[in-house]
Amino acid sequence: MDRFKISLESRRFLTFIIISLVFLLIFIGLFNLQVVKHKTLLLKSENNRLRVVPIIPRRGRVYDREGKVIIDNRPSYTVSVILSEQVKGVTVPKLAELLEMDTSMVRKRIKKNYVSRYQATPIKRDVPFNVIAVLEEQNSSYPGIVYQMERVRQYKNELNAESFTGYVGEVSESDLKNRTEIDYRLGSLIGKKGIEKQYDNILRGLEGTEYEEVTAFGQNMGKSEEKETNQSVSGADLYLTIDNDLQLACTEAIDTFCCGTIIAMNPRNGEILALISYPTYDANIFSSVIPESLWNEIRSDSTHPLLNRPINGLYPPASTAKLIALGAGLEGGIITESSTFSSCVGGYQFGDRYFKCWKPEGHGVLKGVNAIEQSCDVYFYQLGLKLGVDELSNYYDLCGFGKITNIDIPNESKGLNPNSEYYDKRYGKNKWTRGLVLNNVIGQGEILVNIIQLAQFYCGIANNGIVYRPHLLKKVIYSDNKIQETTPIESFRLPFKQKTIDVLKEGVRLVVEGEHGTARFLQNDQFTLGGKTGTAQNPHGENHSWFASIAPLDNPEIVVVVLVENAGHGSEVAAPLAGKILKTYFDKKEGNLPVVMSESKEEVN
Numbered sequence: 001m002d003r004f005k006i007s008l009e010s011r012r013f014l015t016f017i018i019i020s021l022v023f024l025l026i027f028i029g030l031f032n033l034q035v036v037k038h039k040t041l042l043l044k045s046e047n048n049r050l051r052v053v054p055i056i057p058r059r060g061r062v063y064d065r066e067g068k069v070i071i072d073n074r075p076s077y078t079v080s081v082i083l084s085e086q087v088k089g090v091t092v093p094k095l096a097e098l099l100e101m102d103t104s105m106v107r108k109r110i111k112k113n114y115v116s117r118y119q120a121t122p123i124k125r126d127v128p129f130n131v132i133a134v135l136e137e138q139n140s141s142y143p144g145i146v147y148q149m150e151r152v153r154q155y156k157n158e159l160n161a162e163s164f165t166g167y168v169g170e171v172s173e174s175d176l177k178n179r180t181e182i183d184y185r186l187g188s189l190i191g192k193k194g195i196e197k198q199y200d201n202i203l204r205g206l207e208g209t210e211y212e213e214v215t216a217f218g219q220n221m222g223k224s225e226e227k228e229t230n231q232s233v234s235g236a237d238l239y240l241t242i243d244n245d246l247q248l249a250c251t252e253a254i255d256t257f258c259c260g261t262i263i264a265m266n267p268r269n270g271e272i273l274a275l276i277s278y279p280t281y282d283a284n285i286f287s288s289v290i291p292e293s294l295w296n297e298i299r300s301d302s303t304h305p306l307l308n309r310p311i312n313g314l315y316p317p318a319s320t321a322k323l324i325a326l327g328a329g330l331e332g333g334i335i336t337e338s339s340t341f342s343s344c345v346g347g348y349q350f351g352d353r354y355f356k357c358w359k360p361e362g363h364g365v366l367k368g369v370n371a372i373e374q375s376c377d378v379y380f381y382q383l384g385l386k387l388g389v390d391e392l393s394n395y396y397d398l399c400g401f402g403k404i405t406n407i408d409i410p411n412e413s414k415g416l417n418p419n420s421e422y423y424d425k426r427y428g429k430n431k432w433t434r435g436l437v438l439n440n441v442i443g444q445g446e447i448l449v450n451i452i453q454l455a456q457f458y459c460g461i462a463n464n465g466i467v468y469r470p471h472l473l474k475k476v477i478y479s480d481n482k483i484q485e486t487t488p489i490e491s492f493r494l495p496f497k498q499k500t501i502d503v504l505k506e507g508v509r510l511v512v513e514g515e516h517g518t519a520r521f522l523q524n525d526q527f528t529l530g531g532k533t534g535t536a537q538n539p540h541g542e543n544h545s546w547f548a549s550i551a552p553l554d555n556p557e558i559v560v561v562v563l564v565e566n567a568g569h570g571s572e573v574a575a576p577l578a579g580k581i582l583k584t585y586f587d588k589k590e591g592n593l594p595v596v597m598s599e600s601k602e603e604v605n
Helices: 002-036 038-049 091-099 103-113 129-137 173-178 194-198 244-254 283-287 292-300 318-331 368-374 377-387 389-398 420-427 434-440 451-462 498-513 574-590
Strands: 050-055 069-081 121-124 145-155 168-170 189-191 208-214 220-223 237-240 260-265 272-278 347-350 353-356 466-468 473-477 483-485 490-493 530-536 544-551 558-564
Touching (some): 091 129, 091 145, 189 194, 244 260, 244 272, 244 574, 260 451, 260 574, 318 368, 318 389, 318 498, 318 530, 318 544, 368 377, 368 498, 377 389, 389 420, 389 434, 451 466, 451 498, 451 558
Antiparallel strands (some): 069 145, 208 220, 237 473, 347 353, 466 490, 473 483, 544 558
16 A cells, blocks of 8 residues: 555656646747747748838939939839748749749849848849739739839930940949948949949938738738838939030041040049040940840950940050150250251161151251141150150159049059060060160050040140049039039149240140141131140051140130041041030030031141
């Protein structure tokens, strides 16, 4: 009896222990769920019940200096997939069929733009409205597939402005590594080139967030009343220094040629009035996914439309750089205003090589300003030998060659300004001759510049030595109507005294107004004009045609530089084009209709 009693009591005790342990485990489990994992599970529950929808702000518009639109926005639909609501084996194939895409491409897009299972992953932008109508009417048949109206950039293609506008594109992983903004996410749009990239932070605004209630099957039940909507902030509008009328005039001037670049600047403040890269592409193609066939066609085009010629096109400046050599000689006391060299007889013998002048019969004996007027190579060969490679390179450097201008467009190429150190590395120490300076001094040889560097140098001549940083931004108007004006920044000063600058101005005046000027056909009664022609030798084809101009020369307010690739002599092509552009500028200023100026066929350098 006692044994049975002990055994019964033991079993009761054991049962109590087991029940207690069970309750303890239940308590621990509940504690873990309700306290320890409360936030995690609540968030998961909310994610299952609520759909987070980003509110994409209006990207800022871009206008010219007079308020004419350069970049606008247009409505567009983007189709996305929410992975937490998709049905495996159903969603991706149905989405591919709906968007007329390959399933592998849909999966690639999901992988590229994936942020989380609960956020919409963009698959295709600029989707036709008939596709959106199907999604609206048959929502339950497309689990996890949603759409949203966004704004797509609309570029004024006729302006030929892609060299400075750039374009927008989807954020990549490399973009995220280089950015710290918390609202940057895969699939969102950011500026990729040009001012779209340079001023992306103020153009794009701030994304907002709203919440929608959804069923377990992903059916939209409407806006959540529990979660407060965070409104987006529209991007700021930009007003550029560009003049649309002048931009169009530049486009019309160059569109009969293969390739080239044009810039018009205000020397008083560095404002860029027009900037052309020709040929180019239509930036609107980047508003959606570019067909592979079109992309391959653009990339394989022999005219290189993807090359931003004003920023990355590097060319020998040819005779347009002769002003720097003359200025260096005057500043260094090597020559005076009245100095002359041996007579130009059509060429110059140096060692066992004969360096030709562009004019076979020669120019005779000339002073410096007349050597500029007639662009005599022989005068500058002799001046270059007196300067030497390093002294010439030093003055090129002081005038802005071989270094970036800091224009507000990203990824500018700095060019090449060779000196003895460069030649030592290229040819070996003491394995090159000082005769290399004969090419450099006339803007040939290894010297390479972009058109903006050359334009800012001529702006310095026009502005009595002061060079302002080239820029495109004139002012910013934020969404709260706050206005921020751009203040011109002095970049540097030319290494010339006013007396030297006056001589250089006289030289460019004689190019147009002198009896033997290489661009004397540009004389007119409307405005005074100074300029310099240039013909750059091109080992890959015909010579490049240059012309740099300043107007009005007695009170400069515009500098126009034209480069036409593979076109021949500077006076034949580039100078007449600059004349047309300048005529448009002054006709507009005076309220007159544009008048086409006459062209010249005289073959000069």
